Amino acid sequence: xxxKVYQVLTLLLAGFILTCCDPDDPDGDLTDLRYDPTPxxxxxxxxxxxxxxxxxxxxxxxxxxxxxxxxxxxxxxADFTMSCASCHDPQLSFTDGLAVSLGIDGLAGRRSxxxxxxxxFDPHGFxxxxxxxxxxxxxxxxxxxxxxxHNTWSQVEERLRDDEEYPALFRTAFGIENKSEISRDLAVKxxxxxxxxxxxxxxxxxxxxxxxxxxxxxxxxLGYSLFFDLEDNIPDAECGHCHNxxxxxxxxxxxxxxxxxxxxxxxxxxxxxxITGEALDLGKFKxxxxxxxxxxxxxxxxxxxxxxxxxxxxxxxxxxGRYRHPLMRPLNLEPLQLEAIKSFLGTLTDEAFxxxxxxxxxxx
Numbered sequence: 001x002x003x004k005v006y007q008v009l010t011l012l013l014a015g016f017i018l019t020c021c022d023p024d025d026p027d028g029d030l031t032d033l034r035y036d037p038t039p040x041x042x043x044x045x046x047x048x049x050x051x052x053x054x055x056x057x058x059x060x061x062x063x064x065x066x067x068x069x070x071x072x073x074x075x076x077x078a079d080f081t082m083s084c085a086s087c088h089d090p091q092l093s094f095t096d097g098l099a100v101s102l103g104i105d106g107l108a109g110r111r112s113x114x115x116x117x118x119x120x121f122d123p124h125g126f127x128x129x130x131x132x133x134x135x136x137x138x139x140x141x142x143x144x145x146x147x148x149x150h151n152t153w154s155q156v157e158e159r160l161r162d163d164e165e166y167p168a169l170f171r172t173a174f175g176i177e178n179k180s181e182i183s184r185d186l187a188v189k190x191x192x193x194x195x196x197x198x199x200x201x202x203x204x205x206x207x208x209x210x211x212x213x214x215x216x217x218x219x220x221x222l223g224y225s226l227f228f229d230l231e232d233n234i235p236d237a238e239c240g241h242c243h244n245x246x247x248x249x250x251x252x253x254x255x256x257x258x259x260x261x262x263x264x265x266x267x268x269x270x271x272x273x274x275i276t277g278e279a280l281d282l283g284k285f286k287x288x289x290x291x292x293x294x295x296x297x298x299x300x301x302x303x304x305x306x307x308x309x310x311x312x313x314x315x316x317x318x319x320x321g322r323y324r325h326p327l328m329r330p331l332n333l334e335p336l337q338l339e340a341i342k343s344f345l346g347t348l349t350d351e352a353f354x355x356x357x358x359x360x361x362x363x364x
Contacts, residue, residue, distance in 0.1 A: 028179035030171040045202030062173040067194030072361040077149040087113040093292035099303025103148040112303040120196030135192040153184040205347035223344025248290035257319015257328040
């Protein structure tokens with residue numbers, strides 16, 4: 001549906017560029033282009049809760065298409081070399097495959113790029129430390145971050161206003177009457193609309209198993225049983241406490257024993273505590289989704305684990321440090337059991353999400 005709308009808008013834009021973006025029309029008037037946005041009826045898996053969008057930024061087909069174009073556009077960076085998608089690649093479940101992300105100047109950030117999968121269902125607290133209250137807030141920050149896109153919003157606004165296509169897209173999405181009204185606020189609203197459409201397809205093995213359309217293999221079922229502590233005769237791997245269906249995450253911040261720190265001021269990265277100012281929040285980070293987890297290496301907030309086997313071994317040993325969560329304890333799982341958990345994690349891979357044409361670069 002979105003792809004067809006995109007084609008229609010492209011035709012409208014062609015006519016608009018000829019009539020309203022003429023070099024002899026310096027005023028940037030857009031009122032000749034119709035404004036009649038189409039509400040987007042977002043399809044989500046049956047077991048997911050409804051998604052709530054802000055009242056001042058409802059999902060529309062036109063807004064999502066604009067946001068998608070901006071998300072993949074390298075004009076966002078100072079030197080035209082990077083976009084949002086540079087650190088959030090659709091093929092990697094909207095991560096970047098690096099331990100920590102690099103910006104346009106080759107400078108490394110402190111943390112790994114988190115996945116944007118199902119971001120629209122998170123009510124608050126975005127990024128590893130929860131510093132951003134809304135999806136819109138988190139979309140605003142990278143432009144002017146000196147380690148990331150290292151630009152200014154005033155520069156980006158000027159580029160969007162001077163572009164041949166963007167004024168018409170902003171008109172159809174938000175009803176502006178003049179290209180001078182293109183603003184950072186509208187740009188991040190559009191990006192946030194696109195990001196809210198990044199929803200699981202519901203076609204992973206797990207989702208099909210929930211619907212009775214797939215039978216786990218013996219290994220997958222063992223991993224499932226370990227993950228959720230379903231049977232008395234097998235150990236509890238303690239996974240399900242922090243990674244609950246349907247998102248395989250919780251909206252909380254936890255210390256999972258990554259660092260052997262016995263003084264809260266000893267964390268190299270204070271995580272949530274840097275935002276709240278609370279000593280007991282130091283060393284806590286947001287619990288990430290495990291959907292598509294086998295595709296999002298390296299792992300943890302700083303990308304310290306190169307592969308999922310290292311992650312499982314960390315949890316099997318119980319982690320370290322006085323302030324780790326009480327559920328972090330030595331599990332003493334056998335290699336066969338660890339392999340079974342990994343096999344179960346593979347059932348969370350959503351190939352259809354990765355290849356969804358509505359999530360790809362519209363310029364390709």
